[in-house]
Amino acid sequence: MTLSAANPQMSTAFDIRWPGGEAGRPATPLVFASPHSGRVYPEDMNPSLDSFCIRRSEDARVDDLVGDGPAFGAPLLRALTARAYLDVNRDPAELDPRLFGEALPADARALSPRVAAGLGVVARVASGGVEIYDRRLSLAEGLARIDRVHRPYHDALSRLLARARSAHGLAVLIDWHSMPASAAPGVDFVLGDRFGAACSPALTGSVERLLSEAGFRTARNAPFAGGYTTEHYGRPHQRTHALQVEINRGLYLDEARLEPHGGFAGLRETLGRLIARLAQTDWRPLLQA
8 A cells, every 4th residue: 555645846735626616606604624534645744654554544535425515505625635744623833842853933832732642733643643753854844734735725714614604694614524433432423612612502403413313323522622623713703603523433434444334325325414404504593693
């Protein structure tokens, strides 16, 4: 198995799957994002780990699971570059002093819990806590990755949310992720709304109800309350609601092989029906602050 490679000078940060083309008024205030399903590993990464170990950090195939979003009016922003190279769901200031060989900028958030775990904006470890590199990176390498991947991804996300607000008076961001089956035993989906700070309770409650009606077991904010994207964009009083949705990988993925198993097609179909219900909802009376 080899890593997917891309010329680091090319634009490989993201793509957007539009609902029937970009032009025109958005049909719904929904915006979907899949920040961790990227499978591109630029050539300048030079990890010491083998490709399979690194790929265990991916939210494998989540972008495919929610691929019906555009059919129901929700643009889908997909990070293409792998999170092990650059994690767009981190604050760009979350730089790990144990990874870089030079002093960090004065505004670096080097003491954040995510950095302490080795999972800053440039990850030091892969899934399971295994070191990705046998060297320290230069600060210039890290900052270049942020410029090439993080900044354009979030510029695109900001534009999508502004477009939804302009058309509908509010924006509803669903940030789609997956979690190892061992992360939350007995739970199929974890809904992270930053303990109510990132969106109206009506949004979390609506998604939770739809999942429960489909037979899934849900939890809120434990063990995942939402990452940088949810925290940064979730501003209910500024007409932007953000919810992180974590999908148990055991529902669709053979985690030992990183390949979909027989449950993938059924889960995708079920999520398609849920997405259709979300798109048909009139969110304005429910979410207006």
